[in-house]
Every structure is written in C-alpha cells, then in structure tokens.
Amino acid sequence: MSMLKVEDINVYYGNIHAIKGISFEVNEGEIVTLIGANGAGKSTTLNTVAGLLKPATGSVEFEGSSLLGVPAHKIVNRGMALCPEGRRIFLQLSVQENLEMGAYTRSSAEIADLIADVYDRFPRLKERYKQIAGTLSGGEQQMLAMGRALMSKPKLMMLDEPSMGLAPILVEKIFQIIEELNKAGTTILLVEQNAQMALSIAHRSYVLETGRIVNMGTGDELLKDDTVRKAYLGG
Numbered sequence: 001m002s003m004l005k006v007e008d009i010n011v012y013y014g015n016i017h018a019i020k021g022i023s024f025e026v027n028e029g030e031i032v033t034l035i036g037a038n039g040a041g042k043s044t045t046l047n048t049v050a051g052l053l054k055p056a057t058g059s060v061e062f063e064g065s066s067l068l069g070v071p072a073h074k075i076v077n078r079g080m081a082l083c084p085e086g087r088r089i090f091l092q093l094s095v096q097e098n099l100e101m102g103a104y105t106r107s108s109a110e111i112a113d114l115i116a117d118v119y120d121r122f123p124r125l126k127e128r129y130k131q132i133a134g135t136l137s138g139g140e141q142q143m144l145a146m147g148r149a150l151m152s153k154p155k156l157m158m159l160d161e162p163s164m165g166l167a168p169i170l171v172e173k174i175f176q177i178i179e180e181l182n183k184a185g186t187t188i189l190l191v192e193q194n195a196q197m198a199l200s201i202a203h204r205s206y207v208l209e210t211g212r213i214v215n216m217g218t219g220d221e222l223l224k225d226d227t228v229r230k231a232y233l234g235g
Contacts, residue, residue, distance in 0.1 A: 003028045003156055003187050004049065004080075009058030011041075011048050011211075018044045019055070020211040026156065026189050031182050033190040033198040033219070035232060036208035042191040043085050045208070046158050049189070050082040051075045062156070077105050081154035085161045085191075087145040091134030095125050098133050098144055102151030111151075118147040121177065139170035146177065150186075157181065158189045163197065175201055195232035199223045207232075 004026040011019035019041050026032045034042045047053045049060055051072035060067045067075055090098050099118055103111045119126035122143045128136065133144060142162055149157055159178065163171040175197050182188050192198035199205055202219035207228060215228060222228045 001028045002026070003063060004189065005059075005061040006045075006049065007059045007061075009045075009048060009055040009060065011044055011053055011055050018211050019048065021058070022208070022211070022213050023058075024206050024213065024216075026187060028155075028187055029182075029185075030203040031178070031188040031190060031201055033192055033202040033205045034208055035192060035195045035198055035205060035222075035228075037232075038193070039210070040208040041211040042208055043160055044211075046082060046160050046189070046191055050080065050158060052082075073105075076152050076154075079153070079155035080158070081149040081152045081156075082158045083145050083149040083160065083162065085164065087141050089133045089141055089144050089148065091132070093133055094130050095133055095136070095144055096129045098148050099125075099151055102148035105152050110153075114151050114153065118150055121150070121180070122147050138165050139167070139173070142166065142170075142174060143177070146174075150181075154186060156187045156189060158191075160191045161193060162190070163192060163194045171197060195228070196223075199228075 002025045007023045008021050009019055010021055034045060036042055044053065048055055051067060051070055062078060062080060090101060099115050103114055106114060124140055125143055125147055136144065162174050171194065178188060179201050190198055199219040199222050205219055205222050206213050207215035
C-alpha cells in the first residue's frame with residue numbers, strides 16, 4: 001500500500017529550478033532511499049514533502065490525503081517526522097529536554113513511555129540524559145536527532161544525511177538502527193550521500209541528478225548497475 005505519493009513536483013528557489021517534475025512513492029513498511037551528488041535536490045525533496053517548502057506544481061499525498069498547504073507541524077500530527085540534515089538539535093538543552101521538545105504533538109500521558117522507548121533504542125542517550133546536547137559527540141547528536149523525531153511516533157520517518165560527518169564505525173551503527181526501526185514498523189525515506197550503505201539497506205531507491213530522477217530500482221539492482229557504480233560507488 002502506498003503511504004507517500006509524490007507526483008510531478010517542481011520546486012524553485014527564486015529563479016533556480018531545483019526540482020524538475022519528479023515523481024516517486026514510498027509503500028508502507030519500506031526503506032526507500034534517494035541518492036545523488038551534492039546539489040542533486042535530495043534535501044529539497046524531503047523539505048517539500050515535510051511542508052517546509054512549497055512546490056510550484058504537483059502533488060504530495062500521505063495515506064491518500066493531500067499535504068499541499070498543510071502546515072509543517074500539522075504534517076507531524078498526521079504521522080510524518082523529519083530528522084533534518086545537520087541534526088538541528090537544541091544545543092543548549094539537555095538530552096531529555098531535546099526529547100521532550102520532540103513530543104509536542106503527543107499527550108503528556110504518552111511522553112514517559114515514548115522517552116523510555118527511545119532510551120531502550122539508544123542506551124547511550126539514557127546514560128547522558130542530563131548532559132547538555134551541545135557537548136555530545138557527533139554520533140550521539142545524530143542518535144538524539146533520531147530519538148527526537150521518534151518522539152512524535154511517526155509512521156513515516158524521513159532521514160536527511162544521517163551519516164554525515166561520522167566515523168565509519170558510527171555510520172554502521174546508525175544504519176543498523178535505521179534497519180531496526182524499519183523492522184519494528186516504521187516506514188523510512190532516507191536521503192544519503194553514502195550510496196553504498198543506503199542501497200545495501202534499501203528496498204527501493206531513486207537516483208537524483210540536477211533535480212530529476214534518472215534511475216530507479218531495488219537497492220540490489222542499483223548496487224549492480226554500472227552507471228550507478230561508476231558515479232556513486234567508486235566502481
């Protein structure tokens with residue numbers, strides 16, 4: 001069943017045509033990844049789906065309902081969360097306070113259980129629950145950003161460059177967590193420059209170049225595709 005359906009969206013930054021008529025969908029239970037070089041339009045696509053940017057044309061539907069014109073905070077209410085590029089955590093607040101900020105759409109009765117669930121998934125955050133977020137390592141900050149997104153109990157979680165700036169061992173850990181979240185029932189839309197890792201966990205993938213989708217297929221198919229290998233996998 002299609003959870004997210006994006007059809008023929010065009011997005012502009014002033015006179016710059018950033019997204020050029022792209023269409024894709026994410027089915028319930030999938031990990032779908034968008035790969036491409038810097039400037040390909042990956043983050044712009046996620047920000048448009050999340051309601052942070054408005055497309056000039058086209059449609060975005062979530063569970064059969066249009067998201068066009070719906071404010072970003074109400075999109076979160078409908079069951080979609082964005083874990084943004086660069087983490088964007090509240091650096092002056094504690095780990096626990098950051099998580100509580102992510103739960104603004106939930107009832108106070110739910111918050112304790114949601115925090116407990118995040119701490120189960122990220123034991124390192126539990127150890128540091130009083131620590132000021134700005135003093136965490138890069139990997140810990142990424143875990144906190146993901147944990148904060150999970151506090152809204154999303155059906156669809158969008159992750160923008162979760163491995164950026166992390167050591168290889170932490171990259172593997174973050175991708176392991178993404179797979180675990182998916183197996184526990186969260187549908188994932190992943191934007192990632194580490195194409196090898198992204199394709200290795202994806203059910204399906206779309207390749208973006210200069211605002212257009214130029215290739216698509218299962219993760220395995222694109223891992224074996226000569227054009228993709230030469231452009232993104234160093235092969």
